[in-house]
Amino acid sequence: MLRILRRDRGTCLLFGALLVAVYFFKDCKDHKTFYLQTVTKESHQTTIKNNSYVYSWPRCQKNMAPATIRGFRYLQEKFQDFLYYQHCRHFPMLLDMPDKCGGAEESADIFLLLVIKSPPENYERREVLRKTWAKERLYNGVWIRRIFIVGTMGTDETKERLNKVLELEQREYNDILQWDFNESFYNLTLKQILFLEWMERNCPNAQFLLNGDDDVFANTDNMVEYLQSLKDNNGSQHLFTGKLITNASPIRWIHSKYFVPFQVHRSRYYPPYCSGAGYLLSVNTALVIYKMSKSISLVPIDDVYMGMCLAKAGLSPTSHEGVKLFGLSPQKLNDPCFIKDKLVVHRYLSWETYFMWQKIHDPDLNCSTSKEN
Ligand SMILES: *[C@@H]1O[C@H](CO)[C@@H](O)[C@H](O)[C@H]1NC(C)=O
Numbered sequence: 510m511l512r513i514l515r516r517d518r519g520t521c522l523l524f525g526a527l528l529v530a531v532y533f534f535k536d537c538k539d540h541k542t543f544y545l546q547t548v549t550k551e552s553h554q555t556t557i558k559n560n561s562y563v564y565s566w567p568r569c570q571k572n573m574a575p576a577t578i579r580g581f582r583y584l585q586e587k588f589q590d591f592l593y594y595q596h597c598r599h600f601p602m603l604l605d606m607p608d609k610c611g612g613a614e615e616s617a618d619i620f621l622l623l624v625i626k627s628p629p630e631n632y633e634r635r636e637v638l639r640k641t642w643a644k645e646r647l648y649n650g651v652w653i654r655r656i657f658i659v660g661t662m663g664t665d666e667t668k669e670r671l672n673k674v675l676e677l678e679q680r681e682y683n684d685i686l687q688w689d690f691n692e693s694f695y696n697l698t699l700k701q702i703l704f705l706e707w708m709e710r711n712c713p714n715a716q717f718l719l720n721g722d723d724d725v726f727a728n729t730d731n732m733v734e735y736l737q738s739l740k741d742n743n744g745s746q747h748l749f750t751g752k753l754i755t756n757a758s759p760i761r762w763i764h765s766k767y768f769v770p771f772q773v774h775r776s777r778y779y780p781p782y783c784s785g786a787g788y789l790l791s792v793n794t795a796l797v798i799y800k801m802s803k804s805i806s807l808v809p810i811d812d813v814y815m816g817m818c819l820a821k822a823g824l825s826p827t828s829h830e831g832v833k834l835f836g837l838s839p840q841k842l843n844d845p846c847f848i849k850d851k852l853v854v855h856r857y858l859s860w861e862t863y864f865m866w867q868k869i870h871d872p873d874l875n876c877s878t879s880k881e882n
């Protein structure tokens with residue numbers, strides 16, 4: 510009897526394990542994230558053999574512990590939410606492109622990968638970027654490729670309709686990475702980390718990245734020329750450059766867009782960082798940032814977080830003259846001769862982006878005197 514029971518328990522365990530495997534498999538397929546991967550020490554995978562795994566991240570559970578932090582109940586809901594989910598770093602992928610870079614090995618063919626943060630509803634912006642500065646093309650002998658990184662928005666039907674739109678875009682353009690997390694300003698850091706994780710897996714040999722918002726104007730011709738001019742860096746050395754911000758402190762004024770309560774981030778200063786609207790970095794540096802991020806808690810401001818990762822690695826961001834994000838007069842913004850030799854400017858409406866891209870490529874554009882004013 511005892512022996513039978515024991516055997517039964519063994520069978521039960523075996524069945525249990527099988528059920529779990531089937532469950533994971535199904536879950537993976539549902540989320541289109543079924544792939545084999547070699548990773549070393551992550552907790553959520555089911556082992557198949559040696560060090561290859563089938564995995565899908567179970568939905569990350571709310572962590573109630575922050576509720577006991579002093580002053581927690583006076584925080585705005587979005588910060589409470591941030592703290593509840595701060596530990597979550599893995600979300601199922603809804604749209605993936607494992608072959609975007611031609612496979613990890615082939616990814617060396619990509620010189621500049623444009624990584625553009627775009628919320629699901631910004632369909633129009635993506636369409637314009639696809640035909641303007643983010644066009645996939647060969648320029649000066651090297652490849653420019655494009656990826657939009659996207660979360661989800663809304664609930665139920667709206668969420669599903671937006672997801673459907675993204676799916677259609679994906680079918681047509683193959684340029685979207687989407688994860689199943691709620692888009693919000695405070696989830697941008699999460700978006701960055703999810704992208705870096707993807708990049709390490711699928712595109713580790715590309716050379717440079719532009720990381721930016723979908724409402725900037727990026728002069729990608731100039732970017733390629735600038736990056737090609739770096740004689741001792743083909744992407745395998747450190748580079749992180751943009752609109753440099755130094756000596757900044759967390760903003761404790763509750764009405765600011767950048768307000769961060771001390772319960773969320775305690776330190777009195779931010780390390781140097783580049784504004785997240787648009788910066789250039791080498792893939793080498795991106796991989797270092799990802800590595801550092803594994804031991805730094807998420808903070809809600811994504812560009813500050815990048816600065817924290819750089820600081821931890823002992824690397825510095827630098828300032829690039831061509832990145833102009835604040836305080837430009839409308840005259841400057843509308844002057845193609847001014848834009849022609851910049852790298853990134855901020856910010857344009859969709860039609861303005863379209864207009865300016867045509868304008869700076871107009872063979873009749875004559876900038877010979879306008880430099881003086
Ligand atoms: C970030 O996304 C997660 C997953 O969807 C969500 O639970 C959380 O509320 C979001 N955080 C913020 C601050 O919006």
Ligand SMILES: *[C@@H]1O[C@H](CO)[C@@H](O)[C@H](O)[C@H]1NC(C)=O
Pocket residue numbers: 663664691
């Ligand atoms: C995402 O946000 C919606 C409300 O906008 C909320 O109903 C839903 O529970 C959130 N999802 C997660 C996973 O937090």
Ligand SMILES: *[C@@H]1O[C@H](CO)[C@@H](O)[C@H](O)[C@H]1NC(C)=O
Pocket residue numbers: 617743745
């Ligand atoms: C980049 O330069 C390093 C030396 O700094 C070299 O080892 C590597 O092969 C180069 N990579 C490419 C893709 O040219």
Ligand SMILES: *[C@@H]1O[C@H](CO)[C@@H](O)[C@H](O)[C@H]1NC(C)=O
Pocket residue numbers: 875876877878
């Ligand atoms: C460009 O403009 C300047 C001054 O307006 C003029 O002198 C020059 O001839 C123009 N060049 C061309 C190629 O039209």
